[in-house]
Amino acid sequence: MEIREPDPDESERIREVVDSSMTTSFRLSPGQIDAVTDEQFADDAVAERLEDEKAVLRVAETAAEIEGKTIAGFVEGRLENEWGEVNWLFVDPEHRGRGIGTELYETVTETLRDRGADRICVTVLEANTEGHGFVERFGLEHEDDRRVDIADESLVKYVYTDPDVDADLPGESGREDAAEESFPETETIDGTLTTTDDDETIYIDRDENESGTAASFFATYEDEALTDQYGFYCANCGSLDISMDNMNRLECANCGNSHAERSGESYDDSYL
Secondary structure: OEEEOOOHHHHHHHHHHHHHHHHHHEOOOHHHHHHHHHHHOOHHHHHHHHHOOOEEEEEEEEEEOOOEEEEEEEEEEEEEOOEEEEEEEEEOHHHOOOOHHHHHHHHHHHHHHHOOOOEEEEEEEOOEOOHHHHHHOOOOEEEEEEEEEEOOEEEEEEEEEOOOOOOOOOOOOOOEEHHHOOOOOOEEEOOEEEEEEOOEEEEEEEEEEEOEOOOOEEEEEOOOOOOOEEEEEEOOOOOOOEEEOOOOOEEEOOOOOEEOOOOHHHOOOOOO
16 A cells, blocks of 8 residues: 555546545535535546645555556545644545554644644544544544535534644634534524524524535424434524435424435445
């Protein structure tokens, strides 16, 4: 296995790795995955970041029986003052279980430190079912949430860093603190976020949410103890008129905000 900087003409293969990895491990619909992949890893986007002195892009190249060599993993980091941020890490599902993710992570963090980073943080999309556990294997802890707009999708990123770091986390273009996002048509009663439906008080669980195309969906409950689920709340418009089909797809009838849940059978439990 060789870890190296990619060439600009390898962006198509990088997109293939990203798409297959996200399809296997992310709770996003095929349309959402295509949108993120097309925006973040388009030819011009990859070429631009390769020219950016603050960006660090690396691929893992492995031997293949037929093709000779193939890109099996991709990682991207960025230097932000004293911080090194690892923003994306993908491993092709067919090549998992061989330590590729670990090699990519260690290479990008070492490169960022060599370029002047005193601290390392890692951002993982909330919808990445396997990425959180992978990051925690390196002793990092969940320190912050960010709401980011990617390809017209409003998504939440978890920020991980060393537990003993006492410093402000680096900023991110277009970021919004997910914990401080707007909750229309709500009020806080005794520290609990609530809304109403036909004059009935409905309790919103901020910790139980799903990403949406415009804003998150939050589970709602009939009681303050959050034991009897009522349904879902749309943080984009404040509506409780949320439908869920037999594939666990959520959609707001008021504003069209939507979220598609993947079947658990689609997930691959192999390590990155």
